[in-house]
């Protein structure tokens with residue numbers, strides 16, 4: 001049931017690749033809650049076509065931008081303001097990619113050129129996005145910026161390899177930029193740390209299925225879905241969370257605060273050795 005939480009708000013939503021993408025669900029919810037927005041993704045992702053369906057469904061214009069290109073990002077913010085008729089109230093960063101993961105490189109055998117790409121695409125792009133918005137003064141007073149992250153930034157998950165380091169930087173950028181944007185325009189900046197979610201990026205991680213089940217059996221509420229993540233992000237874009245900033249917010253059914261669950265204990269049950 002829509003609550004009208006984003007009535008009259010304008011935004012930019014990155015990272016919708018297909019209908020499994022977390023950003024896709026966020027776009028649908030944002031529309032339902034009354035927002036108007038532009039959609040953006042890397043030019044190469046546009047060729048796959050699915051984003052056009054989402055644009056049709058939501059009445060959004062697509063503005064291609066490689067999130068590592070400051071030129072593209074300047075265009076994104078300038079054109080979004082023209083299309084939407086004013087400054088934007090919310091921005092979603094839903095972007096991640098590791099060539100080392102894609103090509104199956106172990107953490108102890110990283111290709112450093114690929115590591116640079118991982119960091120640039122998955123973390124520095126968040127800084128670039130906000131720097132572009134800041135310089136163009138493209139986000140309204142009390143606006144909201146959200147990036148998606150994963151708990152491998154705090155605790156080791158071996159299969160997440162160099163993305164863990166990228167997420168740690170992403171979360172740090174949220175704090176550092178959040179401080180400055182807060183003082184400049186009362187704009188808040190947060191990261192949402194989401195449960196494992198079956199998307200193109202998620203499923204690309206080695207052993208994803210088993211880890212998905214492990215997290216689901218560990219979290220008392222089970223894994224949070226992409227739709228539920230969308231609900232949460234909508235609250236962060238809304239006026240109900242104006243004083244929340246520089247936070248990394250876990251949206252994971254309680255996984256991050258659980259040591260071990262009874263369900264997982266049962267899976268590794270051994271005969272009593274006393």
Ligand SMILES: NC(=O)c1ccc[n+]([C@@H]2O[C@H](COP(=O)([O-])OP(=O)(O)OC[C@H]3O[C@@H](n4cnc5c(N)ncnc54)[C@H](O)[C@@H]3O)[C@@H](O)[C@H]2O)c1
Nearest residue numbers: 015017021022042045067095096148196197199200201202
């Ligand atoms: N799926 C999960 O398990 C999970 C869990 C926690 C956090 N996240 C994070 O959620 C975010 C969205 O991922 P998703 O799971 O929806 O997968 P997804 O594959 O649908 O989305 C990743 C997006 O990043 C875009 N992208 C890659 N390189 C880009 C570039 N240079 N410029 C602009 N866009 C670029 C891709 O085109 C794609 O749309 C990512 O930051 C991811 O790390 C995912």
